[in-house]
Amino acid sequence: MSTTQAVTTETARDERRTILSARDIVVEYRTAKGAPVRAVRGVDLDLLKGETLGVVGESGCGKSSLGKSLVQLPPPTSGEVLLDGDPLTGLSERRLRPLRRRIQLVFQDPISSLNPRRTALEIVADPLRLMGDRDPRAGALAALEDVGVDERMADRRPHELSGGQCQRISIARAVVQNPEVLICDEPVSALDVSVQAAVLNLLEKMKAEHHLSMIFISHDLAVVKNISDRVAVMYLGKICEIAPATDLYARPLHHYTTLLLDSIPNPGAERKPRRARNEISRKAPTEGCPFASRCPAATELCRTTEPELVEMEPGHLVACHHPVV
Template sequence: MTSPAVDTVASPSADAEIALRGTGIVVDYKVRGKKPFRAVHGVDIELRRGETLGLVGESGCGKSTTGKSLIQLPAPTGGEVWLGDTKLTGMSQGQLRGLRRRLQLIFQDPIASLNPRRTAQQIVAEPLSLLGTKDPMGRALEVLAQVGVDEQMAKRKPHELSGGQCQRISIARAIAQEPEVLICDEPVSALDVSVQAQVLNLLEKMKAEYQLSMVFISHDLAVVANISDRVAVMYLGRMCEVAPSTALYRAPRHHYTSLLLNSVPKPGQERERTVVSKDHGSMKYDGTGCPFASRCPAATEVCKTTMPDLTTLGPDHQVACHHPIEA
């Protein structure tokens, strides 16, 4: 099998420490009777210490797969993942178990990710017990109180709680171990809009109190804009654009990013709309050329045959496009 092209996110400034780094990440899924399906095509991603990196794109673009590969659930088919100076890829399950405390994941479905037979307090206390924490049940109550779950609610099981309450428990379970990195896989998509704001505010509060670095995965650009320092945009397993949140939302340089932003309603604000083809043949992307070529209004022949490198076009702003939008 030929080596995949690699999308490279430019390294941060020399004084910015990298909390989590993935290089050349490839993820293949086995398909019975067929060749493996490649969901992620050689992506590089860097999370700087203390920042929130938003990872966005349509459903099926590979963002959740990328996020889970960073925490080795499962390990990527190719590439490397580094947590600080520690290489995670190639480790045994036993070795990874010893590092799980440093790298935690909040799942998309808050109810399904919790043990239905245990109370909220027991759910949060379990990993603390495994870590040898003194009085894990007492510590669990302290952390639950921090996320707005009182002692009475802590005695209830997941089916007795709302989705928002269950997500608070998921956050408590993650931060109780005092991790360095928190990966949030669509943590508010299953919640009502009114509850989403509460959970987002809670994540910001916990990030500050526990000095977390976060990868925030979502298809909702409005949510990502409010919580992220930088944003990385994916399409069909490739990285399209990476930029500071303000710069990306103000002046996107990739045609796919522009399409996504145009799909977000903005009362009283008009943006020149990007016209794209309705051809969804690109969903069968085989790794050749730009994955957005068949739908891009600026595509030429080179776009169909050559994958563009992720090139720096502005301060901390990288774009993978042969014909980027003019600033």
């Protein structure tokens, strides 16, 4: 084997390794009366180096809670998160702080996620200053230019900028720290449609230039299909299906996934018959499949025994007793 072939093989092997791993993640919140509400219920997830993993589901399914728990904002109620083999869960804030630079989060609302008292330049320069950079101003200006924010905008505060400009600043603040993983929590849902494509293209550009691995959380299945290598579908705090994007959209195996795909607007297509009840469940059942009350194929087994996530086809996992055929 030539030296070039050996390097290529080693690079391919490196790209396939797991960069972020989550095991049995549980996220609970407390109501005003102190009752626990479980938003994420025992999720296992692996992000491969260099890939984009999409996470989709209805509002309230727990996908944002899962994303924030991976960066320990706040830490999950239970479970383990490993970043390239280094544990993130159970660490003190002092020990966690240097690791935070390696995994960054882009929030859904770009304006409220930025400090209203700081200028765009200060917002991006602050992480560099904390990292001990010798010239944080120069580094921040370069990062702003890289995401398409003109130097004339650098001295403006968030309320003086558009939502798209603020989201570009949020992306610059994240990537200026040279992270390994970028988690995007609905990064374009609060933006005008005309701006969404530009921000998505920017994320793809940042991923390539900074060699990022990315988790992209969204309820927009069309966006997820175009940007993701693999897609995980969540329902009531659980992952019900995960597969390569092309396989999932061409041949979904879970009845909830078919419902989501049927809901994508397609004016030129013939109207499909509804295959599942469209009401949204807000509370997970204490036993059985979470989707059983809406599923057209549900049996008594589905209502009493929760299905495990198993591999039905190469790389295609589904949690269903009676998958779509």
